[in-house]
Amino acid sequence: MESQIPKDPKNLTELESKHWPQIQAYKPRVGIKFSVKVNVGKVPHVMTAEHQIIFIELYYGNKPIGKKFLKPGDLPEAEFEIMAKKPAKIITYEFCNLHGLWKNELKIE
Numbered sequence: 077m078e079s080q081i082p083k084d085p086k087n088l089t090e091l092e093s094k095h096w097p098q099i100q101a102y103k104p105r106v107g108i109k110f111s112v113k114v115n116v117g118k119v120p121h122v123m124t125a126e127h128q129i130i131f132i133e134l135y136y137g138n139k140p141i142g143k144k145f146l147k148p149g150d151l152p153e154a155e156f157e158i159m160a161k162k163p164a165k166i167i168t169y170e171f172c173n174l175h176g177l178w179k180n181e182l183k184i185e
Contacts, residue, residue, distance in 0.1 A: 080095070
């Protein structure tokens with residue numbers, strides 16, 4: 077399954093603003109353990125039985141860090157911890173039951 081990203085991250089459509097995962101890394105640096113919070117959408121995604129985020133997952137480069145499954149009523153967010161041993165990208169995916177797989181990434185130096 078191919079992941080979706082915004083055509084213009086500075087000018088999101090309504091669909092993109094509710095689905096594109098947002099990455100917040102707290103003091104991300106190589107050699108230090110840090111927290112990463114992923115929120116689904118700049119506008120929080122709805123979490124009903126009919127329309128929901130099924131999961132959020134995080135990778136550091138090619139290494140899986142974690143996967144959080146969500147259910148209706150949950151907040152569309154997840155928090156993970158990373159120990160960065162070398163520069164790489166943090167990559168996050170989220171899956172919406174109606175609008176598919178979405179991706180975002182952040183480079184860590």
